[in-house]
Amino acid sequence: MTLPTIEKTWQFNVNRNIGALGTNLAVNKQLLLDMKNMLIATGSLGTWTNASGATITPANPWTVRYSCNGTTAGSVGDGVDRWQSTSDMNPGQMTGVTSLTTTARSWIVLKNTTLDSGGNFQVLFDWMSDTNQGVSQWFDYGSCTIYVSRTAGFTGGTTTTRPSATDEVFCGSGFTATTQVNTNFVAYGTYCPIFGDFGSITPGGTGLFTGGYTLHCLTAADGTSYRLIVSRGSAVSFILAFEKLSNGNSSAWATPNFIIHASAQMGDPTTNSGTSIGNSDALYTACKQPYMVTALAPGGGKYKCYLSTEALEGQFMPQKFGLNAISNQYLLAQIDLMSLDTGFLGRQGYVTDLWMGTTPPGSTMPPGGPNNYAQFGSFVVPWNTTNPLT
Amino acid sequence: MTLPTLSKTWQFNVNNAQGALSSITLSNKQMVFLIKQALIGAFGSWTNAAGGSIATPTSSLWTVAYSCDSNTAGTVGDGVDHWTSASSILVANSTAFSWIVLKNTHIDPGGNFQICIACPNSDGVPALSLVGIILSRNAGFTGGSTTSRPTATDEVVLNPKSGVNSVSMVPAGQFDSGGASYGFTLHYLMSTDALIHRIFITNGSLCQFFFGVGQSTDVDWSPGIVAYYAAGGNFIFNSSVFGPFDGPLTAGYGTWSKQNARPQVGSSLTTVYGCSGLINSGSFIMAMSARGVANTTANGNNWANHYITTLGTQPNSISNDYLIEPVGLTANSSTTFPGRHGVATDLWWSNAPAGSTFPSSGTPQFAQLGSLMVPWNGSTPVV
Numbered sequence: 001m002t003l004p005t006i007e008k009t010w011q012f013n014v015n016r017n018i019g020a021l022g023t024n025l026a027v028n029k030q031l032l033l034d035m036k037n038m039l040i041a042t043g044s045l046g047t048w049t050n051a052s053g054a055t056i057t058p059a060n061p062w063t064v065r066y067s068c069n070g071t072t073a074g075s076v077g078d079g080v081d082r083w084q085s086t087s088d089m090n091p092g093q094m095t096g097v098t099s100l101t102t103t104a105r106s107w108i109v110l111k112n113t114t115l116d117s118g119g120n121f122q123v124l125f126d127w128m129s130d131t132n133q134g135v136s137q138w139f140d141y142g143s144c145t146i147y148v149s150r151t152a153g154f155t156g157g158t159t160t161t162r163p164s165a166t167d168e169v170f171c172g173s174g175f176t177a178t179t180q181v182n183t184n185f186v187a188y189g190t191y192c193p194i195f196g197d198f199g200s201i202t203p204g205g206t207g208l209f210t211g212g213y214t215l216h217c218l219t220a221a222d223g224t225s226y227r228l229i230v231s232r233g234s235a236v237s238f239i240l241a242f243e244k245l246s247n248g249n250s251s252a253w254a255t256p257n258f259i260i261h262a263s264a265q266m267g268d269p270t271t272n273s274g275t276s277i278g279n280s281d282a283l284y285t286a287c288k289q290p291y292m293v294t295a296l297a298p299g300g301g302k303y304k305c306y307l308s309t310e311a312l313e314g315q316f317m318p319q320k321f322g323l324n325a326i327s328n329q330y331l332l333a334q335i336d337l338m339s340l341d342t343g344f345l346g347r348q349g350y351v352t353d354l355w356m357g358t359t360p361p362g363s364t365m366p367p368g369g370p371n372n373y374a375q376f377g378s379f380v381v382p383w384n385t386t387n388p389l390t
Numbered sequence: 391m392t393l394p395t396l397s398k399t400w401q402f403n404v405n406n407a408q409g410a411l412s413s414i415t416l417s418n419k420q421m422v423f424l425i426k427q428a429l430i431g432a433f434g435s436w437t438n439a440a441g442g443s444i445a446t447p448t449s450s451l452w453t454v455a456y457s458c459d460s461n462t463a464g465t466v467g468d469g470v471d472h473w474t475s476a477s478s479i480l481v482a483n484s485t486a487f488s489w490i491v492l493k494n495t496h497i498d499p500g501g502n503f504q505i506c507i508a509c510p511n512s513d514g515v516p517a518l519s520l521v522g523i524i525l526s527r528n529a530g531f532t533g534g535s536t537t538s539r540p541t542a543t544d545e546v547v548l549n550p551k552s553g554v555n556s557v558s559m560v561p562a563g564q565f566d567s568g569g570a571s572y573g574f575t576l577h578y579l580m581s582t583d584a585l586i587h588r589i590f591i592t593n594g595s596l597c598q599f600f601f602g603v604g605q606s607t608d609v610d611w612s613p614g615i616v617a618y619y620a621a622g623g624n625f626i627f628n629s630s631v632f633g634p635f636d637g638p639l640t641a642g643y644g645t646w647s648k649q650n651a652r653p654q655v656g657s658s659l660t661t662v663y664g665c666s667g668l669i670n671s672g673s674f675i676m677a678m679s680a681r682g683v684a685n686t687t688a689n690g691n692n693w694a695n696h697y698i699t700t701l702g703t704q705p706n707s708i709s710n711d712y713l714i715e716p717v718g719l720t721a722n723s724s725t726t727f728p729g730r731h732g733v734a735t736d737l738w739w740s741n742a743p744a745g746s747t748f749p750s751s752g753t754p755q756f757a758q759l760g761s762l763m764v765p766w767n768g769s770t771p772v773v
Contacts, residue, residue, distance in 0.1 A: 312720050316682065326611050326729060345706065
């Protein structure tokens, strides 16, 4: 197979496998903590390598702006990371299915200087969810609100209220701000259910997800792409990616950032329906559900995008084919961003260095090595020559 | 917008507009006749990509191997063109009909690529609404009479459908929605190396007929000979819906079926373009595939619609550009050779209005014919 050219120089902290921890809460605490540590590249978690597998100090990591561990809330810009261990990871307690929590909880604001030309791109993780309220298994500690601020930065925040930013954008569903809290909350209206693949979880503590996960972090050395991929066997149960679109379709969109925040088996947030319309693979969910990709609009605000690729008979190519019957090779299909939102209609560009693939999960390419590409779920990413753990 | 880079240099015989004649039958005859005339270099004028006149590239075009005007059937290799005018093309159900075999020495390395255009009629449709196009890559056609078409041992029938004389036929040339006469414009594009030949018949906003054959440079078999066939009207399925992405059944399916084995993008059964890949042992069926986006109203989002189906002719809200998308060549998983086998050389989907040119200002380097964007010669396209 003629493999696609990898456009960016990638840095890898991958194959962090966490085994069964007994409860969903324990797993989710560990995962959220790990994700933060991956983004800030503290060096205390895993080993960073380049594409050849050589150890490196990663360029352009995120930094902690300020944080809260549920007991102590920092102040803007104090730079204190209060997420030091899983004991600092404390989810809030939602008071009902249609209102946000006001209880003490952990949150953190991270800053990035390279994603946006203003040099002050920030993200807020606000772990508001508690165990289910007797309504939905999706609330089983698996929900974390994610907001981004392109330039203004977050301010405020206490142990019981999250920081906010004047230009903040909620990543996820509930695209009408006034209804985020009140109408779409049951399904996934105001939060990003970060841990995905909840279909078999028993609300309250035990279930499928207690079985552990493998976390992979891939970042572009130029600081324009950050990807956290949670794989669980044959599927990607969650992906969170902060990206700067390098191939936008117009100079009119000078700072095209977008965030992929997709979980497997997501329902439709617009109808409060828990019925899965997604796929057992998180990125496929983002192909079927535009609320899983948030694009930051020129001039502020956001709009929704689908991930998309070439299709035949109503199905995306990788859904239809395994081996090519002529070439005896697998397919790597480019992934485009397509928006159908009014005012943002059309193809926005393609996602750099991410492809839909048809090889079995855990496969690597090229055949015979070195392992420069790896397949997770239905998607292929650049790889660092190691053997991928799924 | 960033325009694509051409893989080939092209020569053009385009903008050959024909007004409506007095009947659907006459219009159909005229269309088939002029296609033949263009293929053999007897119709239209040729230019290079800059629009400069060039001599008709006769040696790169097609020659008549033999033919039949329904009264007289030629013999193999006699070279006689019995299609001397549109009136030479006759059709009849189960009786005499016209056919012609054309030869091209460039498309296949063997130097003996042939097509047979056969015009038996059936199904009670307007005369010449069904035209059979049969390909022979090397062996060449033999036989034939006033009531039977020639055959070839390696023949590949585009769009087979059972019909009279056991001839497979296609719903081509049915360019009306109610049997009315019609006008059309014929465009013939040929790569300068003579490896690719494409005929487009436009009728306003539609590219209602597209026949192309040649070597594609971007496929996974070699020589990558691909034959395209798409036609508008969809008469067979009694659809009067004409849209920019409508097309009848295409490509050489073994079984004529609406539901099965039809390459298509989107949920509409009329949303089809197709093609066949020619290989040593015959052919395999492909579709002209395209990028799709989830259809939020169909099948629980478990469906992907062609971008163009979704967007229509709406440009990108941010860039104000139209889509320009590669034409994938993909065989369905139910076919002999499933997989995506490459892309069509110098051919793209676009959602620009028919007749648009690219770039948006300056000399037209590309033109929009129906839903397809093609290389162009700087002229103003007549659609």
